[in-house]
Amino acid sequence: MSKNLADLNSLEERISALEKIAENFKKRAAEIDEKGEFVYENIADLKNCGYTVLTIPKVFGGKETSLYDYIRLQEVIAQGDGATALSIGWHMGVVRNMYENKWNPKVLAAVYEDLHAGALINAAATEPQTGSPTRGGKPQTKAEKIGDKWVINGHKSFTTMSVVLDYFVVSASIKDSEEIGNFLIRKEKKGIRIEETWDSIALKGTGSHDVYFENVEVEQEDYVETLGGAKRVNPWLLHIPACYLGIAGAAQKEAVLFAKNYAPNSITGTISELPSVRTKIGELELKMLQAKYFLYSVSKKWDETKEEERELLLPQLSAAKLVVTNTAIEVVDLAMRIVGARSLSAKSPLQRYYRDVRAGLHNPPMDDMTIGQLANFSLNKY
The missing domain is CATH 1.10.540.10 (Acyl-CoA dehydrogenase/oxidase, N-terminal domain)
Structure with missing residues (x-):
């Protein structure tokens, strides 16, 4: 192969x-x-x-x-x-x-x-003053046209993979304008400074540090798009629930293998034969099936839908993130209940899964925004 x-x-x-x-x-x-x-x-x-x-x-x-x-x-x-x-x-x-x-x-x-x-490339959009860009805050990062160059000044937070990126896609407010734009900035440009501030207890390996852009000059053509107006549906954000579904799957496997192999001398056989444990294992499988079918079906529907009709799938894409991420949290919790106190050991991957899966609540779109979208969809449907 x-x-x-x-x-x-x-x-x-x-x-x-x-x-x-x-x-x-x-x-x-x-x-x-x-x-x-x-x-x-x-x-x-x-x-x-x-x-x-x-x-x-x-x-x-x-x-x-x-x-x-x-x-x-x-x-x-x-x-x-x-x-x-x-x-x-x-x-x-x-x-x-x-x-x-x-x-x-x-x-x-x-x-x-x-x-x-x-x-490697990633967006640098979140800022300490504005929080998640999905909330609509205007970037404090500024872009000013000086001669035939754009000059960028600002501070971005939660910039994942910052230490290995070759390109930053930086959102900035255009000086003396109401416009907001995205600028393509190559890592070798002078004035880029990475401050290693990432101290989250979840997903520690993402390197989501703060990045400062100090008088960074870019070419006219590096003003790659104007933001605002009708927001395009971004189906590729489904990588977020896919991530947490994967973590939940790892937790499920860890718990089931533990149950099949743990045999305390207070019982005959392993704990996988106990009715209470079998119930939890069955519930794990049910939750994983529900999450997978939701995420898989929505992604397939996007692939099969005509381009001019894809905008109508926004509520379903958002709902998939909400359902899958919250279900993943439930799966990890249930897996830890099966394993018991050992799941809190530093040697157990379950305690890491528990911390990591919680991060999904803070990735876009946020649950309250999704519920608002679904309410609007329902009110307009009937």
Whole structure:
């Protein structure tokens, strides 16, 4: 079997190859979590196996992976390590979004060429003063036109993979204007400073540090898109629930294997034969089935829907994130109940899954915004 995922023809083959790679992620996860280090080796492995280029459009020499295939692969990565899955998921989504958002073809061609060679890209949008950009806050980061250059000044927080990014897509308010734009900034530009502030107890390996842009000059063509107006639906954000579904799957496996092997001398056989434990194991399977069918069906529906009708799927995409993420939290909690006090041991991966899966509540779209969307959808339907 080829070591390059891009050379494999089926989803099943790619999943099988990626599962072997994700086993290494699982082996490294405890040490990364303990030290709070970025997942350097894991990201390098994903680059070396060709994973990071799978979402590049066909017209730029890529495989243009479907949404369904993408979330299935992201789930596999998360079963090995959630921080790695969430990190690379942002890159994979931006890789597709910049094409779908119709960036300048000349810029796209140059960036995709670098991506084929292993470059990494992510958005830098969140700021301490505004919080999540999905809430509508105006960036405090400023872009000013000086001569034939744009000059960027600002401070971004929660910039995942900041230490290895080759490109930052930075949102900024245009000086003396009401406009907000995205600017493409290459890592070698002068004036970029990364402050390693990431101290979260969840997903420690994402390297989501603060990044400062101090009088960073970019070309006119690097003003890649104007934001605002009708917001485009971004299906690639489904990598978020896929990540937490993967973490939940890892917790389920850990709990079931524990139950099948733990045999205290107070009973005959293992605890997997106890009615109370069997009930919990059954509930685990039911919750995982519900979450998988929801996420998989929504992603397939996106792939099968005509482009002009895809905007109508926004409530379903948002609902998938809410349901899957909250179900993943329930699964990890239930898995810990099966294992008992041992699940709180520092040696148990369950305590890491418990911390990591909670982070899903704070990734977009937020639950309250989704409920608002669904209310509007229902009120307009009847």
